[in-house]
Amino acid sequence: MRLPLLAALATGIALPALANSWDDTVAAAKGQTVYWNAWGGDERTNDFIAWASGQLEAEYGITIQQVKLTDTAEAVTRVIAEKAAGQTEGGSVDMIWINGANFLSMKQQGLLLGPFLSDLPNAKYLDLSEGSAAVVDFTIATEGYESPWRLAKFVLTYDSARVAEPPKSMAALLDWSTASPGRFTHPAVSNFMGATFLKQALIELTPDASVLQGEATDEAFETATAPLWAWYDELRPTLWREGSTFPENESILQQMLNDGEVDFAMAFDPAAAAAAVERGLLPETVRSYAPEGGSIGNISFVAIPFNAANKEGAMVVANFLLDPATQAKAQDITVLGSYSVLDPAKLDDAARAAFAALPSSPALPTNEELGRTLNEPHPSWMTRIAEEWARRYTE
The missing domain is CATH 3.40.190.10 (Periplasmic binding protein-like II)
Structure with missing residues (x-):
């Protein structure tokens, strides 16, 4: 019943x-x-x-x-x-x-x-x-x-037993990963979660995020994404396996966090880590959080x-x-x-x-902790970001 x-x-x-x-x-x-x-x-x-x-x-x-x-x-x-x-x-x-x-x-x-x-x-x-x-x-x-x-919202998950103070922005993440090489990665960008990670970075780094609400024309795309690619060029060598390969999806990345292979995972579900702890799939020391400027949600x-x-x-x-x-x-x-x-x-x-x-759970962020919800870009941005990333880093 x-x-x-x-x-x-x-x-x-x-x-x-x-x-x-x-x-x-x-x-x-x-x-x-x-x-x-x-x-x-x-x-x-x-x-x-x-x-x-x-x-x-x-x-x-x-x-x-x-x-x-x-x-x-x-x-x-x-x-x-x-x-x-x-x-x-x-x-x-x-x-x-x-x-x-x-x-x-x-x-x-x-x-x-x-x-x-x-x-x-x-x-x-x-x-x-x-x-x-x-x-x-x-x-x-x-x-x-x-x-x-x-409801979905982008969050980063980390093991508080290994990371005392997680980076709260994409710029801070670059600094952290540079100081801790090989301890961060993201899902393949052909996967939704990997593309979402790049969109989150794009919103934070682009000079005018409002342009992302319209279609990604050639001119708009080149201007808006230039800071993203400059940031990623620096980030990639610091990633797990120097960015030569990536976990297929967020589930595999979560397993890597559990195994201690990396210190961070990510999800488009703020409760994913808390649910994983409940099921014994992550240690009780993991915590999830949103970037301080807000995170993509839909x-x-x-x-x-x-x-x-x-x-x-x-x-x-x-x-x-x-x-x-x-x-x-x-x-x-x-x-x-x-x-x-x-x-x-x-x-x-x-x-x-x-x-x-x-x-509830210590791994579950409150609505207040999740902060502001950032609007998803127009669908054309996700398509073009994935294509451009593949062209730059896999061809």
Whole structure:
């Protein structure tokens, strides 16, 4: 059965017309298997999706089949191929965990179902005001074609038993790594986490970060990234193995931190280290923090392709992910540790109590410690940074 709080919070939905329409959606979804294409590189996330499947099956007769991706573009490519083949119904992808450039690509090509967010009863718990993080994806207005499900923010993680005072900025990180050669590295830039590390550095080092909110034209890119490459040219020789090779992803980097091979890891989840400590995957001396000037943050979304075979089931899954009790479950560091996307001002007393009762950890930074959230650059910056880094340092 679902958590008791779920049932309590599901009552009293306003707008009867929406409720009637939603009843039809729920009825049509019964018995469907939703093929959720989601990055499969994190065990906690995979376990959470499996838990959600069990809850949905008990409550709605819906099953989630996670299609584990190494790159979201895999699912996007499948939908593109199906459209090209004229397959406008019965598509193989029912729902995608998506962000940024992949969302922009699908939106521009008319590959998404929607807008559907306003049809979800639990959307009432979101801040849907103009410019809110819940309605903007890497500077792109979602316009109801995506539904939020988890909050992400860049943090660095270090072992306090080995590092007394961690560097609080990218300039300070260069100084630290120069004094401690071989003790810092980052995931490969072809990986999202590696590219995010460079974007964080870019925002800190570029003379005018506001230009990053627009498309990366040739002129803007050259001017904005010049300080980044000058900084990285100095940093690279100080990295683990002198920057000749890089861990494939953040999970491998976390293992390297645990093994004492490096002194830092990084994540786009402020609770990742606390959850790893809880599971015995990192020592209790690790701590996570955000750079003092703020860190890149965004909301992760789910979207439904235009030709999804089980679109009603996908909508029910998206709505379930927004339930306050589901969000509280996800924020529990013993489960997933993913910060909630909901607007606290829109929660009732029972929901607030559920969040207040969640376990804490010395490795878990407070909202105050996380500081200011820096806006993601336009998706074109991530693409060009990865390409330019590869050209400069691997060719």
